[in-house]
Each structure stands twice: as structure tokens, then as C-alpha cells.
Amino acid sequence: MLAPQAELSEGERARGMRYLMVDAAAATAIGAINSGVVLLTLALHIGASNIQIGLLAAIPLLTQMLQAPAVTLVERVRRRRLISVSCVFLARIALPIYASVPFIPDARLAAMVLILAALLHYGLNAVGACSWNSWIRDLIPEARLGQFFSRRGLYGTSVSIGATLIGAYALDAAGRSHALGDRIFSALYLTGFVLGLVSTAALARVPEPLMADPGPRVPLHRLLWQPLRHGNFRNMIRFLASWQFAVNLATPFFTVYFVRELGFSMGFVLLLNVISQVANIAVVRAWGRLSDRFTNKSVLAAAAPVFLLSIAAIAFASNFEGLAARGAWLVLLHVVMGAAGAGVSLASGNIVMKLSPAGSATNFMATNALAGALAAGLAPIVGGWAADFFSRRRLELHLTWFGPHGPNQLLGVAFSHWEFFFLLSALLGLYALHRLSLVDEPGSVEGRAVMGYILGSARRTLRNASSVAGLRLAVTFPGAELIKARERKRFFLETLFERMGRGEAAAPEQAVGGLLGAAFAPPPPDRDLDRLLDQLDAAPRASGRDHG
Template identity: 35%
Template sequence: MLGFLRPSPTLSERNVRRSQLMMRLDGLTAGALFSLGSGGFMAAYALALGANNLQVGILAALPPVSQVIQLPAILAIEKFRVRKAIAVPAWFLAQLMWLPIGAVPFLLDTPGAAAISAVIALLAVRGLFNPLYVTATVSWTRDLVPRELLGRYYSSRFALITGAMVVVGLGGSFFVRWWQDNAAPGNEIYAYSFLLMGGWALFGIAGPLLVSRAKEPLMPPAAEESRPALSILLEPLRDPNFRRLARFLITWNFALNMAVPFFAVYMLTRLGFSLPIVIGFTVLSQVSNVLFIRVWGAMADRTGSKTVLSLAASLYLLVIVGWVFTTNPDRYFLSMPLLAVLHVFAGVAAAGVQLTVQTLALKTAPSGRATPYLGIAGMATGLGAGTGPVIGGALADFFSVRAFRIDLSWSSPNGVFELPALTLTGHDFLFAIAFILGLLTLNLLAALREEGELSRETALNELMSLAVPVMRPVSSVPGFGTVSAASYGYIKRVPGADVALGVMAYQLASSAQAAVASADRGRGLAQEVQSRVGHVLEETVERMEDVGDHGLELARHATRGAIHAGSDLGEQAERVARAAAVGTLRTLARLPVSLGETLSGTGYGAVQGALETGREPSEVAAAVLEAAREVAPELGLTEDEAASAVAEGAMEAASSAGDDTLAAVRAAFPRRSGPN
């Protein structure tokens, strides 16, 4: 009767693919229900039950603290060599607990100490089962998915999870708003009850059923010699490299979770946002997570998980400290746009962190002995993520009646003008402290060693040149190495700023490519490309505080993305290059940027895009030269001056491809237009 729980000695390729699909779909159901029992929903539910900051912190700490249950899970898996028989019952019981959690308002008075205490207790019980499922399925996945495909597998699974969280979370928030607007006084809290209980009926039952239909590969036989349980558990800690990973996981998750669990509380209380707005920002973050997780997955397979984790973690720190400036000292006109930017970058950063932490643990584990390594890694994560919210909650309550303020003032005979420059109170202190601790934690990550890892700078370049068809929009952007240019010399010293600028470059070139790809291919193609590329540049510039030093990068990114998009148009590709260059130059001519750098960047981006797409660089260079001559009068330059600046950038790009390419591109320009 329970034969479906037994592992299979052999699996066909069809069974492997089908099992991977079942595990991905299980992630979808898990993400859907998780969206109703975490983040903004759980924060709003807890506040409605009467929770304070410390209790919110305890709620956030329960899932990671429960990772200690991985200890018996590890021992059971190593002894009995089965994972499915542990995962399926544990997952069913863990999901079942959402039913009584949602029923609390029907059974106890709210708000009240008994109600919030009951929810904390029920979530603690759920924490007894969830780690059993996680430990078993992570080890199971390690044997089901080839090592070289782990990054792509987890990126696709995380994308499904996040997609489900977006749809269910956004729909649930509007249901809460509708219910609270129409419910009788005192019944508003039942909206959360209906969502949790209904979510369990739809998703909580489906998840365990999907896992039960996946096949489990037979684990390799245990070592013949009998080893004590303590020896099995301590084996990973004898590995110096794994100890470095464990130390990083503890400290990073402590710093991160001092701040992140309180983002929703901060928006609901300090900023006074409604739940749909809070969930809307969460959805924005999740959408950027989905859009970028495949980028991180492919990049991790090429450059190493540690390198991607370094990029994502530094970007996350920039996001955390950015929350300090969302009030001044209360909500002000920049709060909404700043929160939007922070949530976009938070989604990008979270995608990289979630993906690579688990993958790193898998890579450090020897084949056939992954379970104790994964278990200890999970416990290290749980220790940091469990203590961080509790300490953070206590500090938030402590700082809620304290403030630190810096004001700027100007005195004159006409009076005194005062401007509040910085105000820290309550959660602001958490964000600042978490940022400082996170900076210290990055030093621990630097000591970790991963086989085949590439440098951070190389990874920034690799992100924009992934050689797979589905990532072509990414490869249409110049390497992130541009953030090392002199114009970024000061900005990049801020932790995470180089990654943030790189993400903006990626978005700019992707948008340029999409704009060109959607342009009409018939009559009027040139005018359409000019208009769309110009529009993309204008939208990008609006999000930048200072464009004066970035003319070269903007022109380079936009032109290069357009060349990629036009590479499939055959004979019209040169027309696209010419039109894109005209649109770029005309748009940037209206901005306070260097005309020389703009022209040079246009030439550089055009030739580099041609090299990457297999087009003839000299033909593309000639097309861009015509564009420069056409626009020269509008720029206040002679045709020769414009052509010379374009030639300089084009030849610089061509020089990286060798002497033959450089000679061909040089021949496309009159001798007076380029350097000798």
C-alpha cells in the first residue's frame, strides 16, 4: 500500500524529468500558501492579533529556529536511506497546521495576548515538521538533478515559487481590503482566516500529493563501518572550507534578518500604508526576482555560486541602508519612488542570495554524503536567521522611544532656515545596524573557496555575455565591467552600488533591444527605431539623479542593445544600427553630457554589438558613421568632428578582436576621421 514511498533502484530519463517537474510544481503550491503565511500578510495578521515588535520578531524567527529539527532528520536519512518516506508525511502535517492558525480568530478574542500566543505556538508546532521535509527533499534533489544543472533547476523552481507568491499575494491583499471595507465592525480580522484556511484547501493538500508522485533515486549504500551519530553530524565541521561557509551563513542571516522581517511592519505602521500597497511593493520585488533569477542561475553555473552570492549580498546591503532614507522623518514625496527602487533591487538581490546559498551547500558536499552537509548548513542558516529577528524586535521596541537627528541650518538677517538631514528612530536603527554587520560579514565570504570560481569583476562582465539563446537580451548589454570606469570611481565605493549600476545597465540595454524588436519591419522602420530607442533612453535618464558623467555608458548600452535586436533582420540590420545611433545621439544631445563621449560610446557600442552577434563590424561602423554625419549639425559639430569621435570609440572596440578586425573597421572611416 505504501510502496509509492520506496526509492527506485533505477530511473529512466522520462522518470527523472517527470520527477523534476513534480518537485517544481510542489514549489509553486508551497509559494502560493507561503505568500499568505509570511511577509506582509503575517505581519498584518500579527498586528491585528495585538503583536508588538518583539512578538513579530519571534514569529519571523520560528521557521529558521526550527532548523534544529534537521538533526534527527539527518540521522534518520543516514540510517534508513530513505527520503520520500520522511518528506511526504512531514510535508502533509506541516501544511495542515495552516488550518488551525487561520482558525484562531474564531476561537479566541482578538486582539489579545492569548490569540497571538496561540499563533506563535501553532507556528512552532509547524516548525517541527517543515525541516524534515526540507532536509529530505534537498538531499533528494541532489541525487535527482545533475550537479552542473543545479543552478538552472533551482532558478526555475524559485521562479515558479515567486510567480505563485505574486499572483496569490496580490489577489489576497485586495480580498483583505474588500472584506475590511464591507465587514461588520470587529469582523475585519476574519479576512486573514478565510485566506489561510482556503489556501490550505487549495494548495496545502496539493503539495504533498505532487511530492508523492515524484520518484526518489536509491541512495548509495552507507559505509560498512558503523559510525556514531555524533561522528556523522560533525563530519562537515572537519572540512575547513565548509566551516567558512557555516560562519558566513550564521552571521549573514543574523544581519539580514535583523532588518528584513520588519520591512512590512515599517510600511504598515511608520509609513501608514494599506495592505494592498504593502503587498504591491512585495509583488514588485517578486517580479524583479522572477525576471532576474534565471540570469543569476546561468551566471552561477558559469562563474561560481560564491561570486554571484558576493554580488547579490552587497546589493542587498545597499537596499537595507536605503530604507533609512524612506522617511524624513516621516513619509515625504520621495518615499514612494524610493521604496519602488528599493523593492526592485531587493528582488534582484534576494534571487541571487536564495539561489546560491543552497547551491553552495550542495557543491561543498561530497557525492553520497550530502545530507549532513546540507543539514549543518541549514542549521547555521537557522541559527542566524532565528536570532536576528528576535534581537531586531527587542531593539525596535527599545529604539521606538529614542531618536537620533542631524539637522542642517542656515542663519541670515532674514531668519533661520532649518532642513532635517537625517533622522533615526525605531526601525531606522535596525536598518543601520544590519548594514554595518553585513559589511563585516562579506569579509567572511571572501575567505570561502569554490572550485571554478571567477573573480567579482569577471562575473560582472559575464552577466552581460551569457552564450545561450534565451539569455540573448542579457548579452546585448556591455559587461558590467563598465562600472569600473573612471566615471563610476566614487559611486562604486558604496557597497552594492556597482551591482545596482550594472542592473540598471542591463535593464537599459534590454529595454532598447525590446523596443527595436517591436518596431515595424516595413516602411518607416528607421523612424520607429529612432523613436523607440530615444524613448527608452529618456525613461532611463529620468531615474538617474546625475547623468553628466554617464554619456558614454548610456550611448554604449543603448546602441549595443539595438544592434543585438536588429541582428535578425538580415539586410535591414545596418538600417537599424544607423537609426539607433541617430535616436541615441539626438536624445543625449538634449542632456548635459559630453558630446565627445556620447559619440565615442555610440561607435564603441555599435562595433561591440556587431562582434557579439556575428555581423560585419565594418558595415555596422559605416552605418553609424552616416548617422554621426547626419546629426552633426544638430550637435553644433562639423561632420568630420562627429565622425572622428565615433571612429575613436569604434576602433577601441575593434582593437579587442584583433588586428584584422581593427583594419577592417579603420577602412570604413576616412583617414581624417579616425586616429592613425
Template identity: 40%
Template sequence: MKLLRPTEHLTRTETEQGLSLVIYDGLATHALVTLTGGVFLVAYALGLGASNAVIGLIAAIPPLAELLQIPGVGIVERVGNRRLVAVLTSLAARFFWIPIALIPFMAGSESALPILVVSIAAYSALSAIKHCSWKSWMRDLIPPEILGMFFSRRMTLSFTLGVVLSLGAGFFLDFLRYDTGINPLIGYSALFLLGNAFGFIGTYFLAKTPEPKMTVRGGIPLRSLLSEPFADGNFRNLLIFLCTWSFAINLAAPFFTVYLLKRLSLDITLVIALSILSQVCSIVSFSFWGRLTDRYSNKSVLRLAGPLFIICLIFWPFTGMPEPHSLTFPLLVGIHILMGISTAGVTLASSTIGLKMAPKGTATSYLASISIFSSLTAGCAPIIGGFLVDYLAQCELSGNLIWTSPWFSFSVKAFQFQHFDFFFVLAFLIGLYSLHRLVFVHERGEVEEKIVIRAILAMNPREMRNFSTAGGLRNILRFPLTGVLPAAGVPPENGTDEIPE
């Protein structure tokens, strides 16, 4: 494994090449996730005869598997080679999509679902260990001065590819179903095998990415390593914010599509169109949020994007209150536009704030703690919601606005919450508490919201053009990242080509 050994000092050229390879790996990995997850995986499981309980289990497995980052921290510290751990676990995890894809050809009806669930669990377990090593590796590879710009570019390109692949896969499945009469499960198998091929390509790029040598602290017990983040009061406050935010979002998000289809009775094509609208808004706003995180701080962006997102949550009940009305569709369009823009800011800032606040060289346990507890709350929220959803179907909370006078009187229904509305309101309240906890997090470079808002309003038309579809899409196509380090203001140190810490 000589080719996978870490490097003591990376030159600027090696770092730039590494950043480009991380982009390529991100594109390939997102292609895998797009073609093997989401609606495609759910539809495949339903085609195999999965019940609602099995669907819930499949949704909960990936986040709950992130608990395996606890032993993953010990593995990374013991091996001392994050690239080796990431490549081997990534390679092993990809193989489990092969039996999943071959279920229609080799499995009977009784063994199909057990194979699906066990394979997903194995894939998720290995991926959790890979995530543990990968995040610590990226913390040392990517200069902190460009974290926001780099991850905004990576996420934007990945989301763009995801939209294209989703549309292509949808047309492919429709063609098989309506024009050829082939079993739809075979179409899903083809998508899974194609996605898995992208996954192996991503592992190849991962193996070629250079790794700065990590600080190995031999002899430290695993319990001590895992307790380090909790001894840091500031990082502990960050954990509380991220966990409560994760719980709030995952309590409501699983029911968005169900709400649109069942409560509002929208056609599936219209639901997909709204989803794509939201994703496009995310794509074109990633670079905008990325510049703000680098210029100010991740916390400053969270304090802007977070309220935007939770405001969208409280507007969901009004799209069908008490029944669908003339403003339902305009409200849905506005909600999806704002959610797309705010999701980009929240996703980017919450992903990079932990990288920025974790100590360089010894970040493994810090970043693992974020993944462990955020994933735990993300896994528990939909399970709790699943238990409550049937009970709340029989509940209603309403109120009337009544006016009485000697001349006339009237009564207007002020609000009417029922079924899914309770999830949106509860998620809104938990989101408010989460933003309150963000106040206690301190990040270097943070400024008040009014300063960031003033800076946004002061942007010239050339800068704001990146918020438009055309300007935003032109901006994201600038890759690979050759020359990004000098542009970010990272000068040579002592006349050499090495990257300063």
C-alpha cells in the same frame, strides 16, 4: 514503501522528469507558503487577539525550529532513504494547517491562540526534518552544471505564482469584508485550506520524484557527522558568511513595513504596490543571475548582488530624514527596484553555494549545518530587534554641517538617525562585515567582480532583454525542463543514458 526506494543509477530521462517534478513541487509548496504565511497569518493572528509578543513568537518559531535538523541528520543517515523521510514528514506537517484553519469554527477565545502557536510549532518542527533530507536529496539529483539555471527557474516561477495568489487573496478578502459582511477570519480559514490543498499536491509530486541512492555510512556517531563541516575550513568560512548575512537582513527586514506605515504614514495600498514592484524585479532578474552563477560562480554573484542590497539598507533612513519630503517616494521606488534585483541574486547564490560546496553523496550534515545556524541567527535577530525597538524610539543621533566666514554663515542638518534608522544602519554595518567574510570563501570557478561586470557590459541586447519585464517573463515560462541536461553540456557517458557524477 517500495515505490519510495532510491534508485542506484538514474538515466538522463529519469533525471529530467525528476527536475520537472521538483519544479511542480516548488510551485505547490510556494502556493502553500504564500496563502498560509506572511501578512495573511499575521492578520489572522491579530484577529484572534494576538499581542505583539505572540506575533514575535510566531515569526521566530519557523527559523528556530530548524534546529531540529540536528536530530534530522541522524534520522536521514539511519533510514538511508531521503525521499521516504521527506514525504512522510511533509505529509504529517500539512495536516497541522487543518486545525489552524478551523479555529474560528471550533475554538473558544481562550484556546484559539494556543492552538495556533502549537500547530505552527508542530508544522515547523516536521518541516525542519523534511528540509534536512530534501536538500541532501537535491544535491545528488540536480547536476552541478545547471544548479544556477535550475533554481533561478524554480524561484522565478514560484515568485510569479506568489504574486498572483497574493493579489487574488487580497481581492477575495476585500470582497468578503466589504461586500458580504462575513467574518474576515472565515476568509483566512478558506485561504489556509486552499493553501493546504496545494501543499498536499506538492507532497504528491515529491513522492514521484526519483532519488539517487545516498552513501550510507553506518556506525558513525551523530556528533561526528555534525562536526564534519567544521573540520572543513572553507566550509566553516561559508557558515560564518551565511550566518552574519542572515542576522543582518533579519535585523532590518521585519521593520520595513512598519517603517513605511508608521514613520512615513503611507497607505497600505501603496505599501503593497511597492512590495509587488520589488517582487516583479526579482522575478525578471532570476534568469540573469542564474546564468551568471553557472558561467562563473555563486561567490561572484554574491560579491555583486550583496553590495547592491546593503547599499539599499543605508538609503532607507534618507527617505524620511528628518521628515518625509519630495524625494521620499522616488527614493522608495529606486530602493525597491534595487532590492528586488539584488534579492534575486543573493537568494539564488546563497541557496546554491552550499549545494555546490557540500560533498556529493554525504551532503546531509553539511547542508543541515547551514540551515541550523542560518535559521538560528534569522530567529534571534528579530527577537533582539523587538527588545530594542521601544528603547530606540527615545534615541536620536544627529549632526549639522556648519559653515562660518566673515561674509556669511549657515548650518545644514547633515544627518538625523532615529528609531528604525538605527536598525538599518546596524544591518548595513553587519552586512559589510559579512561581505568581508565572503572573501575567505573559495569556490571552484570564482572570478573577480570586474570580470563579471565586464561580461555583463559585453552582453548583447538579446541577452540583456531578459532583464526587461517582457523578456524576463517569456523566459521563465519555459518549463518543464525536458532537454535541459543536453543543453547544459552533460553528454552521455560511454554511450549510455546515465548521468555522470
């Protein structure tokens, strides 16, 4: 059952793509009404603490790290449809568990059940996503991949808009009374479970081609460790990891701040998420043109400070009188953050690929994604603790003029709890910008070559625990590409590592990058392998030079 097929006809492939559209519609609806902001508002509804909310926000990010061992699982089992369908079905069992959470009378027990259900949901989804990506990459002809994902993205976006509006209306109604909120949250997650059954059934009817013969392999840990040997790429990872930590320290708690402190409804917060998504998608191509004309580092230097200033500006929302003024301020900031976030995501994706040696972008992106996921996942946990720490502290700044007629206060600013916390996040972002200054970006920019990848990734990763779109893009693990690369013959790359380990071969980093890149291309005849290894041995030795 669910076994791969040795041969697939065009009709079977076409039928599989139709079922994938059904899967896309149902799965996107689940994301709109059951994940991200909706999940955090459920946590608020049951009275979860800041630390518990931080843990809940960290789970979708930290579970991305499971895709690394999932690569090995897929290669050993070699039945991607079975893995994907099993994982998504078991993951969606978490949805009725979510639905039961509002009816658990003990708030601490309810929060614990919610966190465990999220671990089940996001953890199994991460494993399933790795096998799904590899499976679909082999199912869809190379020439039609762009068209397929464009259509799938259109289906998903259309459904997401409608489902998000329904979710916003439902969350508004949930705020009217606690008992009504219990029933509404339960109904949302039970609806998601039904949609999950539809999605799983459609996915099970998509055929799977056989995986290619594995042949000798390089251990996965070597592929993931190799990028860290490159000094400039290490600087890039430090920037992206520190950036992910800084922004994810604060942004998952925007929902808490907007609802508890500013008095907005949960539906309004969900609409802010939509506004940010629209702004993100609307300007991403413009950022791409700028990266073509200038450099990715220049785009980051322009977009990242704007994003940080917007986080800091959130702290001043409470200074506005009335919900209308506060709401207008937040809408403006989410438009700015959505647009700036698009530039950061695009340029960081471009520069990671650009700093990767030819043909080796996959494992460089994988290493970057794991580092980013770890930093982004730890940030909300630290943030939950920090929010409680700052709740008992206050900073006041006053500028007073003393004249003949007495003192006049010219300026008075007070920061407490969340305001103090958001400013700290923005200050940590300044350190990330310092790390960016140490990254060297040589050569011309080739933004157009990766625009399709970035846009496709953006469509699939816009939803997150925050009301700001696009924050998960930089921690998206390229599991399918890594499996694809490791399916090819590895004799040359394996021998290269062995000889370098024994000190029998040394070469300038350009030669090593090119030879590593050759390992990800279709394998050459054996005589070419021997010739390339002989060239490697004959290359000049560099005493004391760091080839990474």
C-alpha cells in the same frame, strides 16, 4: 501502505511526476496565500507585539535545523513517502488553527496560538522536506532532473503569481474593517487547508523506490563537524552567519514598519514582495556571468554593500510626503534589494561549494546551512527586543548656519524607533563585510557548474517572512544530498577518521581533501581501499600544522 517498491516501471515514474506537478501547484498556492508576509500581517491584525513578531519570523529559519536529525530519521525508518506524507499532512493541520486565531478575543492568547501553530507547521515541513528531497532524487532519473525541476518551477511560479495577486486583493479588503479582516484571514487559511489536502493526496500517489543498502556509516556529527577543521571555511561561515544575522535583524520588520508607521496597506506590502522576486530572478544569470568572469568574492563585495545601503535607505522613507512618493521610493528600493540579493545568494552559494574539498561539498554546505539558520533565526528574536528598545529613543542631527540675519538650518535629520533600528542593521552588515575580507578564494570561478542548483534553490526559497526575496537561500539544508552521500559505503572514510584520531596518519590538506572526496564517490574494490590507506600512512607527517 505507502511502502516503497523494489522496482518501478517507466509508466509509474511518469505518473508519479504528473502527481508531483499537482502537488507543486497546490503547495505553491499555500505558500503564496498563507506564509511569509501574509502570516506576519495576520500577526499585525491580531495586535501581536514586536517580540512576538520576531519569534514568528524566526520560526521558519530555526526549524531548518531539524533537517539534520531528520537525516537520521529517514535512514532508520527508510520509508520516505510515509515520512513525507505524514509530515506534510500533520503540518497542514496548522492551517485551520491559523484560521481560528482572528476569533480569539484575548490578543496574548491569540499570539501564543499563532506561534505554536507556526512551530507545528514549519517544524514538520522541515522534516518532511528532508525525506521528500531524498525520495524525489531517487525517483526522477538523473538525466531528467533538470527538466523536471524546470517544469515544476514553471508550474509553481505561474500559480504563485495568480495566488499572490488574489492574496494582495484580499489583504487590501481586510484592512477596511477589523471584522471583515477576521473573516478574510480565516477564509485564506481554510482555503490553504483545502489545497493542502489536494497536495497531500497527490503526494501520496507518487511511488517511492527502495533506498539503497546502507552499509557502514560515518556518524552524522562527524560529517557536520569536519568542515570546521578548515580555517578558510570557518572564515566563510563567520561571514555568512554574520551576514544572515545583520539582514534578518531588520528585514522581517519591514512589513511592520510599512503598515504601522508609513500607512500602507497589507496588499501593497505583498506586491513589494512580488516586485522583489521578479527583480531577483531577472538578474541572477547576469550575476552568474560576472562570477564566471571575476570571482564570487568580487560579486559579494559589489552586491552586499548595495543591499546594506538599501536597508539604510528604508529608514528615510518617512521623510517623503504622501503615500505616492513613499510608495515609489519603496518600489525602487525593493527592485534594488531584489537584484542585489540575487548576487549575494548566487555568489555565497558558489563560494561555499568552491571552498569545499572535491566530493565533500554536501557536508560543507550542510554545516554552513546550520550555522546560517541559527544566526538568521536568532536575529528576528533579538530584533523584536531591539525594536522596543529603540521605540523610546531618538537621535537628531542638525546642521545650522548662524549669520547676521539669524540662524538658518541647512540640514536636519531625525532617527527614531524603526529608522534607528534599520541603520543599526546596516552597520552590523559592515562587520559582515569585514569578515568577507578574511576569506581567501583561490583558483578560477566555476559559476556555470552550479547555476542550475542555485536557480532551482532560488525558486524554492524565495518566500520568506520579509518583503525582500531570496533571504533564505543560504540556510537551505541539503538533506537529500547528505542522505545520498551517507547511503554509499563508508569503510574507507570511517577507517580514515579512526587512524587520524589515533595519530597513525597525517597528510597534507590536499591529500586529506582528496581522500575525503573519495568517500563520496562510488566505493572502489577492497584492494584499492587498502592501497589508498597505505598511501595515507606513508604520507609525510606535518608537525604542528592545522590540516583544517
